[in-house]
Amino acid sequence: MKILIVDDEPLIREVIKEYCALENYCVLEAENGIEALDKVKNNDIDIIVLDIMMPKLDGFSTLKEIKQIKNIPVILLSARKEEFDKLMGFDLGSDDYMTKPFSPKELIARIKAVLKRTNKVVDEYVYKTLRIDFKGHTVYIGNDEVKLTPKEFELLSYFVKNENIALSREQLLSKIWGYDFFGDDRTIDTHIKMLRNNLKQYRDLIVTVRSMGYKFEIKK
């Protein structure tokens, strides 16, 4: 597993490198975007850890360029939380982000998670004749498209990605509506109702977990 660490601070590179060594990753380093692009072109890199704040070529621009060359998973490092919001707005295709300060252990955990995720890129979910196309943001039952509103689609996606796990209303609100939603818990119920109606014969896949929330359940 070959990993490229891009950060202008040598101490940080050093620490990450040490932890990666423990995982038997082969580590390449770059101290700015230009260097990083060079290494990307000339090596078979599996994953990149990329700092945003860098001289010469910043992380954003570097990321953009990298994605034009090869589709390598990237974990972004940002110094401030505010930067993260900006990040989300741009959505340039990073696979994860970390806000400084973070622990090297967590970075390793995220690297592993991203590698696992990207090895088998799931862009479709199928159960019987129900098909969810995450890329196209569309849902089909058989050959018929199921018309869902954006919220319904997000809700269904989140359910599907957490198959067989009971999700509380709070959890759903914070994940789908965002931490800054201050509306009523019960809004969920209405969306569930509509989603169920739209899911026709699959409406029962969304199970209510009384006094708790809802669950997308596939019986095995």
Place this chain on the structure above:
Amino acid sequence: MKILIVDDEPLIREVIKEYCALENYCVLEAENGIEALDKVKNNDIDIIVLDIMMPKLDGFSTLKEIKQIKNIPVILLSARKEEFDKLMGFDLGSDDYMTKPFSPKELIARIKAVLKRTNKVVDEYVYKTLRIDFKGHTVYIGNDEVKLTPKEFELLSYFVKNENIALSREQLLSKIWGYDFFGDDRTIDTHIKMLRNNLKQYRDLIVTVRSMGYKFEIKK
């Protein structure tokens, strides 16, 4: 889940403690490194939240000592002013960081994430053909789902997590119903009855401890 909070500021400990209580974590406190080490030695602690800036023995040194005794996951708290690269250089194996000021909610989320990563969270209990899926809030006997009401599920979960320990009615009431329940002791009996009925062939796992309470007993 037992958590140790180490910070010299009582107010911060208090706030964290309150939020942890909501998650049913058992909270221990220490106001400096020395105290922390003492608690670590004498208790089965699952995770530690450790401030870096402390009198007597600072967070880094404490972390180092802790890791030499037991491998307990640690989340470090640092004030804004400490530079990330400096932190990173000193780090000796923390599992996550949080910078002050932080939201208690985020701390809880990180605690959960670390517990999950370090496999401290058990999400399934199995005994013969009886299976309790904590994530899905469901119980199975063989392949059949056992339909339990919320209280029954909580009751069973609590029993299972206290296997072979006799639990008094008061204990059950305060843990499951909450400290603010002022109803009748015997309410428990009715719920036990229903739970037993639902557990079918496993009904006898819930043993009556006369003049005391009940016990979830697995004979070995």
Place this chain on the structure above:
DNA sequence: TAATATTTTCATAAATTTGTCACCTCATAT
């Protein structure tokens, strides 16, 4: 801007869960 679609709130209905009680059964000590 108007028209349309989506999201949210809210009141009410429906369903489920709960707590209590009275009566029954059982274990235990005398």
Place this chain on the structure above:
DNA sequence: ATATGAGGTGACAAATTTATGAAAATATTA
């Protein structure tokens, strides 16, 4: 064997929780 106290059980009213439809508020699109 019997008295006594503790637990077991069924019934049911009360409380809680969810489902639903309709209307109001927002956002989106033409």
